[in-house]
Amino acid sequence: MARLKAFDEERAIDAAVDCFWARGYEATSVRDLGEAMGIGGASLYNAYGDKRELFIRALERYANRSMRERIERIEARHGPRQAIAAFLAEIIDRSVKDPECKGCMLVNSALDVAPHDAEIGERVGDYLGEIRAFFRRNLEAARRAGQVPRRLDATVVSGHLLGVLLGIRVLARTGAKRKLLESVARPTLDLLETAPRRGLQ
Amino acid sequence: MARLKAFDEERAIDAAVDCFWARGYEATSVRDLGEAMGIGGASLYNAYGDKRELFIRALERYANRSMRERIERIEARHGPRQAIAAFLAEIIDRSVKDPECKGCMLVNSALDVAPHDAEIGERVGDYLGEIRAFFRRNLEAARRAGQVPRRLDATVVSGHLLGVLLGIRVLARTGAKRKLLESVARPTLDLLETAPRRGLQ
DNA sequence: AGTATTTTGTAGCGCCCGCTCCAGAATCAT
DNA sequence: ATGATTCTGGAGCGGGCGCTACAAAATACT
Numbered sequence: 001m002a003r004l005k006a007f008d009e010e011r012a013i014d015a016a017v018d019c020f021w022a023r024g025y026e027a028t029s030v031r032d033l034g035e036a037m038g039i040g041g042a043s044l045y046n047a048y049g050d051k052r053e054l055f056i057r058a059l060e061r062y063a064n065r066s067m068r069e070r071i072e073r074i075e076a077r078h079g080p081r082q083a084i085a086a087f088l089a090e091i092i093d094r095s096v097k098d099p100e101c102k103g104c105m106l107v108n109s110a111l112d113v114a115p116h117d118a119e120i121g122e123r124v125g126d127y128l129g130e131i132r133a134f135f136r137r138n139l140e141a142a143r144r145a146g147q148v149p150r151r152l153d154a155t156v157v158s159g160h161l162l163g164v165l166l167g168i169r170v171l172a173r174t175g176a177k178r179k180l181l182e183s184v185a186r187p188t189l190d191l192l193e194t195a196p197r198r199g200l201q
Numbered sequence: 202m203a204r205l206k207a208f209d210e211e212r213a214i215d216a217a218v219d220c221f222w223a224r225g226y227e228a229t230s231v232r233d234l235g236e237a238m239g240i241g242g243a244s245l246y247n248a249y250g251d252k253r254e255l256f257i258r259a260l261e262r263y264a265n266r267s268m269r270e271r272i273e274r275i276e277a278r279h280g281p282r283q284a285i286a287a288f289l290a291e292i293i294d295r296s297v298k299d300p301e302c303k304g305c306m307l308v309n310s311a312l313d314v315a316p317h318d319a320e321i322g323e324r325v326g327d328y329l330g331e332i333r334a335f336f337r338r339n340l341e342a343a344r345r346a347g348q349v350p351r352r353l354d355a356t357v358v359s360g361h362l363l364g365v366l367l368g369i370r371v372l373a374r375t376g377a378k379r380k381l382l383e384s385v386a387r388p389t390l391d392l393l394e395t396a397p398r399r400g401l402q
Numbered sequence: 403a404g405t406a407t408t409t410t411g412t413a414g415c416g417c418c419c420g421c422t423c424c425a426g427a428a429t430c431a432t
Numbered sequence: 433a434t435g436a437t438t439c440t441g442g443a444g445c446g447g448g449c450g451c452t453a454c455a456a457a458a459t460a461c462t
Binding site for chain 3: 001002003005006039040041042046
């Protein structure tokens with residue numbers, strides 16, 4: 001009954017994610033988006049409303065494809081303690097291998113967009129909360145399984161893990177070397193050793 | 202031999218710091234800056250060159266007044282182990298008490314400006330390096346003084362402390378509560394306990 | 403084929419951006 | 433006072449911004 005869209009909406013959203021991820025919200029123009037998504041301005045506004053709504057869609061897409069996918073995949077393949085270690089290891093690995101040093105779109109948004117937009121700020125906060133919940137439930141499971149010290153407080157340590165993750169992401173965006181990123185994570189991972197055996201370092 | 206400037210350059214720079222700190226580089230317009238600094242556009246360009254140069258001056262000013270001042274003050278008043286704890290405690294305290302949730306200008310810049318401007322990126326990296334150097338030299342001093350476990354590696358742990366600090370700053374900008382920020386720091390501070398006595402939590 | 407409906411490219415709206423030009427005001431030395 | 437020099441406010445430059453109006457193109461129904 002009407003003309004069909006000439007582009008794949010999901011593919012286009014992925015292109016928008018790449019733009020916003022690399023350059024941030026303000027620095028990405030609607031014309032940049034149109035070019036990367038392979039569509040004209042009119043189609044963009046027709047399909048997504050406006051730039052801000054497109055950004056929200058892109059953020060959601062990023063959360064699904066990058067964060068939630070990773071959480072599900074890792075939880076399916078690893079036990080609770082290993083899941084936490086694998087999560088940090090994968091973040092470091094991807095950070096080091098990204099020549100653009102884009103970091104994490106959620107972290108970038110948290111500093112760039114969220115403070116000036118309450119709704120987006122809330123969404124970003126929720127996404128970060130999901131990451132912390134991942135840490136927390138795996139910490140608790142690991143504790144029950146005796147994989148981590150019994151006196152370890154999952155509330156405290158899940159917050160700590162979230163902070164460490166964000167720190168890694170910030171340093172990654174500054175182009176830090178693998179060695180530094182691993183230094184950030186190392187003492188935290190040691191903390192999860194069942195016994196304070198050989199201890200800290 | 203000529204007309205005198207009608208404004209205090211340092212006061213004006215402080216106003217510029219406030220603007221860039223709260224809103225970031227892109228989102229701060231030259232007109233915003235002029236208004237906050239109490240000068241017109243022409244004077245701004247006459248005194249500081251252009252917006253980017255003003256930003257670099259503001260960043261330097263922030264580093265001197267906020268970061269270096271804190272490091273010097275804390276190192277003058279505390280022993281090495283306490284200096285590290287005091288540093289983190291002060292960051293958390295200031296973060297919680299800032300109603301604008303501005304976070305740290307260096308961290309904000311690291312994600313916002315640095316990736317797209319090599320020179321500013323290098324400067325930000327240098328500033329972060331100074332913070333890590335603060336952690337490192339106090340860790341080493343604390344180790345010599347027997348205030349921290351002997352097997353603790355200052356290179357690794359200084360990187361870890363930097364990451365934890367950045368994580369706290371990111372969360373602070375998202376408006377996190379004190380309890381969460383303290384959760385991020387707590388396990389790291391426990392790590393510095395001389396003995397793994399009552400241990401982790 | 404004809405019609406209704408939606409998408410598409412283009413052209414351009416008003417606005418704010420970083421920045422500059424310029425005439426006048428303010429300060430010095432003479 | 434006069435002149436040299438610098439600072440200041442305002443007007444405005446070219447340009448890119450987010451966004452929209454509009455007519456042509458493309459589809460699905462009758």
